[in-house]
Amino acid sequence: xxxxxxxxxxxxxxxxxxxxxxxxxxxxxxxxxxxxxxxxxxxxxxxxxxxxxxxxxxxxxxxxxxxxxxxxxxxxxxxxxxxxxxxxxxxxxxxxxxxxxxxxxxxxxxxxxxxxxxxxxxxxxxxxxxxxxxxxxxxxxxxxxxxxxxxxxxxxxxxxxxxxxxxxxxxxxxxxxxxxxxxxxxxxxxxxxxxxxxxxxxxxxxxxxxxxxxxxxxxxxxxxxxxxxxxxxxxx
Amino acid sequence: xxxxxxxxxxxxxxxxxxxxxxxxxxxxxxxxxxxxxxxxxxxxxxxxxxxxxxxxxxxxxxxxxxxxxxxxxxxxxxxxxxxxxxxxxxxxxxxxxxxxxxxxxxxxxxxxxxxxxxxxxxxxxxxxxxxxxxxxxxxxxxxxxxxxxxxxxxxxxxxxxxxxxxxxxxxxxxxxxxxxxxxxxxxxxxxxxxxxxxxxxxxxxxxxxxxxxxxxxxxxxxxxxxxxxxxxxxxx
Numbered sequence: 001x002x003x004x005x006x007x008x009x010x011x012x013x014x015x016x017x018x019x020x021x022x023x024x025x026x027x028x029x030x031x032x033x034x035x036x037x038x039x040x041x042x043x044x045x046x047x048x049x050x051x052x053x054x055x056x057x058x059x060x061x062x063x064x065x066x067x068x069x070x071x072x073x074x075x076x077x078x079x080x081x082x083x084x085x086x087x088x089x090x091x092x093x094x095x096x097x098x099x100x101x102x103x104x105x106x107x108x109x110x111x112x113x114x115x116x117x118x119x120x121x122x123x124x125x126x127x128x129x130x131x132x133x134x135x136x137x138x139x140x141x142x143x144x145x146x147x148x149x150x151x152x153x154x155x156x157x158x159x160x161x162x163x164x165x166x167x168x169x170x171x172x173x174x175x176x177x178x179x180x181x182x183x184x185x186x187x188x189x190x191x192x193x194x195x196x197x198x199x200x201x202x203x204x205x206x207x208x209x210x211x212x213x214x215x216x217x218x219x220x221x222x223x224x225x226x227x228x229x230x231x232x233x234x235x236x
Numbered sequence: 237x238x239x240x241x242x243x244x245x246x247x248x249x250x251x252x253x254x255x256x257x258x259x260x261x262x263x264x265x266x267x268x269x270x271x272x273x274x275x276x277x278x279x280x281x282x283x284x285x286x287x288x289x290x291x292x293x294x295x296x297x298x299x300x301x302x303x304x305x306x307x308x309x310x311x312x313x314x315x316x317x318x319x320x321x322x323x324x325x326x327x328x329x330x331x332x333x334x335x336x337x338x339x340x341x342x343x344x345x346x347x348x349x350x351x352x353x354x355x356x357x358x359x360x361x362x363x364x365x366x367x368x369x370x371x372x373x374x375x376x377x378x379x380x381x382x383x384x385x386x387x388x389x390x391x392x393x394x395x396x397x398x399x400x401x402x403x404x405x406x407x408x409x410x411x412x413x414x415x416x417x418x419x420x421x422x423x424x425x426x427x428x429x430x431x432x433x434x435x436x437x438x439x440x441x442x443x444x445x446x447x448x449x450x451x452x453x454x455x456x457x458x459x460x461x462x463x464x465x466x467x468x469x470x471x472x
């Protein structure tokens with residue numbers, strides 16, 4: 001069986017070899033929840049970039065641009081980092097450029113050497129698991145964390161995917177085991193399980209509780225975003 | 237209240253400011269369990285060093301030398317990395333030099349900027365918690381992990397200390413919350429909870445199950461090892 005591993009933050013990615021791995025990037029609050037939502041609602045592609053400057057450059061070239069830093073929209077951009085902003089009918093067929101504090105940075109770090117880069121969230125957990133059951137590679141879930149530190153919600157997603165794939169993959173690394181056990185502890189009520197986490201406190205101060213509740217819903221969309229070149233598109 | 241935080245591996249220590257923190261270094265299997273055991277059994281001091289070469293230099297200067305790499309004793313040294321080797325009557329009053337794959341490296345990384353460096357294990361959990369209840373600083377538990385990766389047993393110890401100090405310190409960082417929850421999930425039977433962890437599998441292949449069971453015992457010793465200069469001594 002192939003191996004299922006978890007990297008709890010991009011600052012630990014140097015410890016992982018990616019040559020034989022599919023990397024699943026997650027940033028539950030809120031980048032990858034936005035990406036899944038956007039592609040499910042008809043966005044053509046989402047180009048994740050690491051810096052605000054690159055995002056601005058793409059905006060100047062006609063992309064709709066979403067830029068978030070420290071959980072707030074950067075001035076001069078079209079979209080914030082709320083998944084509800086990615087459901088707009090005006091975005092059907094659109095090309096979006098996107099930069100966030102953590103999520104787009106992890107995608108930038110993962111691309112280079114991995115077999116393939118996918119994007120995961122609770123919203124597309126089942127579709128992602130179904131896809132990965134057919135793949136002949138190792139899987140590494142890359143949690144985006146918060147400015148280099150591990151966070152609870154991304155770890156829980158990694159654990160949910162581990163639990164979904166435990167019969168098809170070998171789970172032997174401690175980070176994967178810890179994520180799986182935390183998920184099994186919290187799965188009955190994810191919303192209350194993350195209630196005291198640092199990111200939820202940060203977002204609640206900004207009044208975006210509905211983004212939190214939305215992003216913890218499982219299997220809303222049958223979408224698997226995959227990075228092709230520099231853009232995320234829906235896998236067909 | 238002061239803050240209680242957890243760093244899951246030395247490879248994430250750059251994300252923490254240590255200027256106002258007491259750092260508690262842990263490496264349950266087995267460096268810090270050895271250190272606590274040795275000082276409890278009358279060893280005068282233990283000098284942790286990062287490299288085998290430094291350990292050899294101290295051996296040449298009359299120290300009793302313990303060197304472990306990849307869970308096995310390095311040839312030419314006096315002691316291996318089993319806590320039972322640190323109970324020997326011949327070590328009463330001895331000065332020991334020690335290097336291990338993970339634990340002594342984290343001590344080396346922590347020293348410089350922290351207020352104080354202490355050594356923790358399940359074996360001295362209660363004594364350590366009693367001491368920290370009286371301290372006016374933040375606490376950071378530095379888990380040694382395995383070659384840069386987080387591991388289960390060190391995370392569980394961090395969680396046990398978090399649980400012991402939850403009324404005296406603020407627990408707000410996600411790494412601390414995750415450790416605390418994992419500990420609360422596993423505390424009924426730590427031995428079975430760590431049974432599938434990567435390090436336990438590694439050690440079991442080497443036939444040292446008794447070190448594992450021993451190191452998971454709580455409150456065997458009323459000892460708080462503290463780094464003074466370059467050596468660990470018992471705090472009085």
